[in-house]
Amino acid sequence: MTFDIKICGLKTPETLDAAVAGGASHVGFIFFAKSPRNVAPEQAGALRLAARGKAQAVAVTVDADDAFLDAIVQAMAPDMLQLHGKESPERVAEVKARYGLPVMKAFSVSAAADFDRIAPWRGVADRFLFDAKPPRGSELPGGNGVSFDWRLLAGLDPSIDYMLSGGLNAANIGDALRLANPPGIDISSGVESAPGVKDTALIEDFFKSVRIARGRSAA
Numbered sequence: 001m002t003f004d005i006k007i008c009g010l011k012t013p014e015t016l017d018a019a020v021a022g023g024a025s026h027v028g029f030i031f032f033a034k035s036p037r038n039v040a041p042e043q044a045g046a047l048r049l050a051a052r053g054k055a056q057a058v059a060v061t062v063d064a065d066d067a068f069l070d071a072i073v074q075a076m077a078p079d080m081l082q083l084h085g086k087e088s089p090e091r092v093a094e095v096k097a098r099y100g101l102p103v104m105k106a107f108s109v110s111a112a113a114d115f116d117r118i119a120p121w122r123g124v125a126d127r128f129l130f131d132a133k134p135p136r137g138s139e140l141p142g143g144n145g146v147s148f149d150w151r152l153l154a155g156l157d158p159s160i161d162y163m164l165s166g167g168l169n170a171a172n173i174g175d176a177l178r179l180a181n182p183p184g185i186d187i188s189s190g191v192e193s194a195p196g197v198k199d200t201a202l203i204e205d206f207f208k209s210v211r212i213a214r215g216r217s218a219a
């Protein structure tokens with residue numbers, strides 16, 4: 001079974017290279033003006049070239065309209081769209097049909113009952129991303145560096161394909177993998193030295209911790 005690792009919120013060639021070299025299966029680009037990780041579609045288009053054939057480029061949007069999605073898809077040709085807002089199942093289906101791309105739908109989680117909410121999106125979204133609920137007052141629906149109780153994932157229907165997200169870092173990824181055994185993981189602020197500033201050494205440390213946790217050599 002494959003195990004996916006997404007490094008999200010990349011903005012520079014150096015950190016994108018570190019993500020790909022470390023073994024990222026997915027690299028994420030944020031299109032949300034209030035985020036310190038926000039990039040222009042053309043910037044993401046230039047960056048993602050280095051990942052072509054090595055990692056899937058994911059465009060992360062929040063309740064984006066067709067005009068904005070058109071601009072993103074045209075400028076960067078993403079491999080996947082991550083919808084991180086309040087997109088309905090109908091909107092997810094519309095986006096999938098319009099672009100012919102797989103869609104990962106994000107949900108925030110704080111209790112087991114939150115997984116019941118995904119039912120209408122099953123069979124519509126290709127994958128889910130389970131993130132923590134944003135802290136009170138945050139303007140960001142994601143990228144807040146906060147975790148939820150990973151034990152909640154242990155009882156999830158194993159046919160649900162998802163990435164575990166929210167507050168992961170090199171120090172806690174071992175516990176997260178042990179408790180949740182997810183098919184994929186996603187990280188952003190845990191590999192940053194400041195909000196929106198990715199750090200190549202932290203990216204390398206994260207991959208090293210993942211390898212150790214998965215029982216592989218740290219070298």
Ligand SMILES: O=C(O)c1ccccc1NCC(=O)[C@H](O)[C@H](O)COP(=O)(O)O
Binds near residue numbers: 145186
């Ligand atoms: O990261 C952002 O700034 C962001 C802004 C708006 C919507 C989504 C955003 N991030 C989505 C992601 O996939 C993040 O990697 C995910 O929320 C985990 O972030 P973190 O807790 O910082 O690892």
